[in-house]
Amino acid sequence: MYSLFMKRVTRMALATKQNQNLIQIAMLTTAAEEQRTQFKTLNITVPNPFVYHVELNRPKKLNAMNNTMWLEIGKCFSELGNDPDCRVIVLSGTGKVFSAGIDFADAAQIGARLSETEDVARRCKILHDTIKLYQDSMTSLEKCPKPVISAVHNACIGGALDLITAADIRYCTSDAWFQVKEVDIGMAADVGTLQRLPRIIGSESLVRELVFTARKMLASEAKECGFVSKVYDDKDSMLKGAIEMAADIAAKSPVAVQVTKRNIVYSRDHAIQEGLDHIRFWNMAMLQSEDFMNATVAQATKSPLPTFSKL
Numbered sequence: 001m002y003s004l005f006m007k008r009v010t011r012m013a014l015a016t017k018q019n020q021n022l023i024q025i026a027m028l029t030t031a032a033e034e035q036r037t038q039f040k041t042l043n044i045t046v047p048n049p050f051v052y053h054v055e056l057n058r059p060k061k062l063n064a065m066n067n068t069m070w071l072e073i074g075k076c077f078s079e080l081g082n083d084p085d086c087r088v089i090v091l092s093g094t095g096k097v098f099s100a101g102i103d104f105a106d107a108a109q110i111g112a113r114l115s116e117t118e119d120v121a122r123r124c125k126i127l128h129d130t131i132k133l134y135q136d137s138m139t140s141l142e143k144c145p146k147p148v149i150s151a152v153h154n155a156c157i158g159g160a161l162d163l164i165t166a167a168d169i170r171y172c173t174s175d176a177w178f179q180v181k182e183v184d185i186g187m188a189a190d191v192g193t194l195q196r197l198p199r200i201i202g203s204e205s206l207v208r209e210l211v212f213t214a215r216k217m218l219a220s221e222a223k224e225c226g227f228v229s230k231v232y233d234d235k236d237s238m239l240k241g242a243i244e245m246a247a248d249i250a251a252k253s254p255v256a257v258q259v260t261k262r263n264i265v266y267s268r269d270h271a272i273q274e275g276l277d278h279i280r281f282w283n284m285a286m287l288q289s290e291d292f293m294n295a296t297v298a299q300a301t302k303s304p305l306p307t308f309s310k311l
């Protein structure tokens with residue numbers, strides 16, 4: 001009699017748990033729906049609990065980055081950075097290519113504004129503010145404490161390469177190619193590539209070759225030099241792999257993952273002792289978190305990974 005009662009209670013508890021999971025996915029989908037409608041150039045979905053998929057979404061223009069897209073990337077990553085329902089972000093592009101870089105039509109509009117402005121100081125202000133806005137847009141990926149996995153297929157040119165240098169993890173398809181195209185349009189790259197690329201690929205010589213010549217780097221070379229960590233046969237398998245990796249990270253303590261990201265970014269830009277000081281101050285607080293206690297007990301007792309509350 002008692003065991004029958006327990007079986008019923010267990011079944012009810014499981015059903016409640018399943019319902020809770022369904023409710024959670026439904027709530028996340030609604031939140032993503034709200035975000036999706038908010039953006040004109042980005043498509044946002046939630047393929048797994050806590051995993052957000054952001055797609056550059058101007059396929060007819062090969063996801064060229066117009067002013068709206070620069071603005072929306074910054075807004076999107078800063079909002080997801082603060083959203084407790086989001087723990088990891090996969091970034092990809094819809095349509096034929098990942099992105100053809102800056103939108104020429106929008107760049108021409110900036111040119112038109114400049115030509116209407118007579119004074120050099122005012123013209124400089126227009127350019128300064130535009131470059132700053134675009135820089136901040138790219139840096140929003142790095143400032144977002146949630147890991148960003150970029151998944152590139154086919155072309156990734158100019159501004160698009162600036163974008164993925166600010167991501168945490170880079171995957172691509174075997175047909176992907178990368179091009180620091182700026183010198184070919186008569187400018188020095190100014191929104192992140194020159195600063196981040198040398199820190200991603202070990203060879204300064206290769207970086208300089210790529211930025212001075214604007215030659216294409218194919219997927220095989222990108223893998224060989226460590227720019228991407230995985231190459232997939234096609235886009236479907238890449239997105240599946242990226243989302244699986246994201247789900248794996250999302251199951252871990254958000255405290256551990258986010259403090260890790262903040263500190264790896266900080267340590268890249270500081271001396272070793274400064275990095276050590278930084279993490280010491282973070283962890284004198286974070287090691288008191290329930291996540292640390294629960295995860296340590298689970299590891300020590302060979303129990304499954306606990307579930308962690310939202311952060």
Ligand SMILES: CC/C=C\C=C\CC(=O)SCCNC(=O)CCNC(=O)[C@H](O)C(C)(C)COP(=O)(O)OP(=O)(O)OC[C@H]1O[C@@H](n2cnc3c(N)ncnc32)[C@H](O)[C@@H]1OP(=O)(O)O
Pocket residue numbers: 060061062064065097100101102103104105130131134155157158159160181182185190191
């Ligand atoms: C403050 C400054 C901050 C940042 C600066 C960044 C600098 C850069 O990003 S430099 C890189 C600029 N981009 C390029 O040079 C790439 C230009 N595009 C191409 O070379 C080709 O389109 C391609 C990627 C090789 C693909 O070729 P193909 O398959 O033949 O397609 P297309 O017919 O050329 O293009 C289809 C469609 O997309 C439009 N388009 C492509 N690229 C852009 C772009 N960068 N800006 C605006 N529109 C673009 C193209 O015009 C076509 O549109 P239609 O309406 O069908 O004509």
